Amino acid sequence: METTTEIWELRLYIAGKTAKSVAALSNLKRYCEEHLKDKYVIEVIDLLVQPQLAEGDQIFAIPTLVKKVPEPIRKIIGDLSNEEKVLVGLNIRPAAIVE
Template sequence: MGKLYELRLYVAGKTSKSVIALENLKKICEEHLKGKYSIEVIDLLVKPQLAEGDQIFAIPTLVKKVPEPVRKIIGDLSNVEKVLVGLDIRPKLVS
């Protein structure tokens, strides 16, 4: 079995950007990491103290905890290529 990806998505309530980010993340994971990922959604309106641990300054922010290195991607995750590179699923293409 390949690597297991532990992902955390930090949001602030059910804003349209947060909802879109989660939908995009689920789509990307199902397509590229099927059966090899877990997503934990952390609502900072409910648990603001959790922002400090992962040093969250903007939302939505996706944090890849495992496998290392830890990576962060800010935004609604609509740029699939950026997300794949950011999660180390796809190597960065050199232009």
């Protein structure tokens, strides 16, 4: 039985409520619920409200997802609609299918 309950810290950079930003957040939440249930935190940073925060994670495109923990830090740009690409990018192994 696994004893480590590592919490995944994810940060999603957006710029307002654009279609891409809304899609990215929706997709991210869905993947997290499927593969990281109860083991994740999503911080959404709207760069229209807090533009100074883009510098810390070197954000050049919107939306951008940054995986802070567990390391290594990873970044994925776009609306996160390609689930396989997102899971591979974040190094998430799909949850085992229980029959």
